[in-house]
Amino acid sequence: MDKVITIGRQYGSGGREIGEKIAKRYGIPFYDNELITRAAKESGFAEESFERAEDKATNSLLYSLAMGINVYGNQDFGFSGLSLDDRIFLAQSDVIRKVAEEGPCVIVGRCADYVLKERDNVFNIFVRASLDYRLQRAIHNYQVNEKKAAEIIMKNDKRRGNYYNYHVGEKWLNLNNYDLVIRSDVSGIDNAVNCICTYLGD
Amino acid sequence: MDKVITIGRQYGSGGREIGEKIAKRYGIPFYDNELITRAAKESGFAEESFERAEDKATNSLLYSLAMGINVYGNQDFGFSGLSLDDRIFLAQSDVIRKVAEEGPCVIVGRCADYVLKERDNVFNIFVRASLDYRLQRAIHNYQVNEKKAAEIIMKNDKRRGNYYNYHVGEKWLNLNNYDLVIRSDVSGIDNAVNCICTYLGD
Numbered sequence: 109m110d111k112v113i114t115i116g117r118q119y120g121s122g123g124r125e126i127g128e129k130i131a132k133r134y135g136i137p138f139y140d141n142e143l144i145t146r147a148a149k150e151s152g153f154a155e156e157s158f159e160r161a162e163d164k165a166t167n168s169l170l171y172s173l174a175m176g177i178n179v180y181g182n183q184d185f186g187f188s189g190l191s192l193d194d195r196i197f198l199a200q201s202d203v204i205r206k207v208a209e210e211g212p213c214v215i216v217g218r219c220a221d222y223v224l225k226e227r228d229n230v231f232n233i234f235v236r237a238s239l240d241y242r243l244q245r246a247i248h249n250y251q252v253n254e255k256k257a258a259e260i261i262m263k264n265d266k267r268r269g270n271y272y273n274y275h276v277g278e279k280w281l282n283l284n285n286y287d288l289v290i291r292s293d294v295s296g297i298d299n300a301v302n303c304i305c306t307y308l309g310d
Numbered sequence: 311m312d313k314v315i316t317i318g319r320q321y322g323s324g325g326r327e328i329g330e331k332i333a334k335r336y337g338i339p340f341y342d343n344e345l346i347t348r349a350a351k352e353s354g355f356a357e358e359s360f361e362r363a364e365d366k367a368t369n370s371l372l373y374s375l376a377m378g379i380n381v382y383g384n385q386d387f388g389f390s391g392l393s394l395d396d397r398i399f400l401a402q403s404d405v406i407r408k409v410a411e412e413g414p415c416v417i418v419g420r421c422a423d424y425v426l427k428e429r430d431n432v433f434n435i436f437v438r439a440s441l442d443y444r445l446q447r448a449i450h451n452y453q454v455n456e457k458k459a460a461e462i463i464m465k466n467d468k469r470r471g472n473y474y475n476y477h478v479g480e481k482w483l484n485l486n487n488y489d490l491v492i493r494s495d496v497s498g499i500d501n502a503v504n505c506i507c508t509y510l511g512d
Contacts, residue, residue: 231496234485283436283483288505289491294433295509303490307497307505 109134111308112208112227114220116234116272116280119264120242120249122292122300123235124216129301131214139207140216143200150203197275217268221285222276233304234286241293311336313510314410314429316422318436318474318482321466322444322451324494324502325437326418331503333416341409342418345402352405399477419470423487424478435506436488443495 113130117123124140131138190198201223207213208224221232239261246257272280283289288307292300315332319325326342333340392400403425409415410426423434441463448459474482485491490509494502 234491236485281485283438283485283488283491286485286491287493287496289436289485289488290509291489294489295511299509299511303505303509306508307492307501309497309501 109136109212109308111212111229111231112224113212113214114224114230114232115214115216116221116232116268116286117216118236118242119261119268120245121235121237122245122297123233125297126233126235126290126292126300126304127214127216129297130304133301133305134212136211137207137213138216139204139213143203143207143215143218150199219272219275222272222278231288231308232286234283234289235292235300236289237291237293311338311414311510313414313431313433314426315414315416316426316432316434317416317418318423318434318470318488319418320438320444321463321470322447323437323439324447324499325435327499328435328437328492328494328502328506329416329418331499332506335503335507336414338413339409339415340418341406341415345405345409345417345420352401421474421477424474424480433490433510434488436485436491437494437502438491439493439495 113127115123115127117126127140128138197219200218204215204218204220204223207215208227208230212229221230224230239258242261243254243257246252246260247254250257250260252260269280272278276285278285288304290300290303295303315329317325317329319328329342330340399421402420406417406420406422406425409417410429410432414431423432426432441460444463445456445459448454448462449456452459452462454462471482474480478487480487490506492502492505497505
């Protein structure tokens with residue numbers, strides 16, 4: 109397996125778990141929060157700043173405004189005129205390009221498909237699932253009622269969608285962005301992994 | 311295999327071929343133009359009328375206008391106030407529901423995913439491919455130059471997209487419409503079939 113595999117995913121669809129299992133099967137690195145940590149260390153930004161960047165994207169308009177005016181400007185990373193959030197995105201992108209350069213790996217989220225679009229060994233997956241399946245997972249994982257679970261899912265999907273739309277300039281749910289889109293609640297997690305590995309020919 | 315499998319596809323992506331191979335592997339019926347013929351016979355419409363219905367959808371505005379004003383009204387099929395095209399769509403939908411009722415099968419195109427959305431044994435696939443791959447296929451299949459091939463692809467994708475958007479009321483390329491979206495030029499046709507069958511657990 110010589111591919112860099114990126115995974116986008118709806119909240120609660122099990123995309124992260126699928127990514128971990130694929131990485132384990134191929135014996136290749138898996139990047140999610142580790143990626144953030146590494147980026148934070150390398151760029152000198154505090155880790156909390158990185159987490160804040162994606163959290164902000166809950167409302168498309170507010171997010172755009174925030175991206176425009178949120179220029180703290182105390183540190184200069186050579187991207188003059190860019191907001192802190194934009195600079196964090198660029199620093200993250202640098203890390204994504206670096207780990208992709210190092211060899212095959214799985215990268216979840218962070219618009220990695222877009223960041224790596226010039227490379228030709230990249231394979232882009234999106235994992236989706238029915239709302240009902242995702243509700244049950246959220247209720248179970250967070251011990252909350254259905255209403256609260258629905259709120260969590262909607263907030264997180266909005267955040268991810270706006271983050272993608274803002275940075276990539278393409279619709280998050282446009283199937284043209286991905287090589288394989290898979291619905292995990294129909295296949296189950298393990299069979300989704302089998303399906304992806306079959307597709308990759310390994 | 312107890313599923314009704316529907317396949318949407320970008321023009322030149324090999325979706326039809328993939329559908330035929332899946333049907334062959336499972337030993338189940340495959341419906342494409344056969345479906346039109348059957349619908350035409352059962353409803354009493356001439357076959358050409360059916361072909362005309364999808365051909366019209368090359369421009370979203372023109373198509374909507376055509377759907378609104380194209381009421382020949384010489385025949386009454388019990389859908390009073392509907393255009394001929396709408397009535398053809400309803401007649402086609404009846405046939406799709408009938409063949410789905412008869413048992414597992416593969417149905418390509420004709421918004422079958424939408425028509426069968428109330429059934430729970432339906433599995434919706436979308437096949438896409440890079441423009442370059444589709445260009446090469448069109449050049450080879452029609453013995454035309456690249457410019458003409460690009461025209462054919464664009465015209466047909468527009469037609470299919472508008473047909474879907476008009477009848478379903480959802481974006482054709484929104485990944486939420488499908489259980490599995492697969493890019494055939496990366497996997498190859500045969501491996502796409504393997505991947506789909508792995509997903510289905512058979």
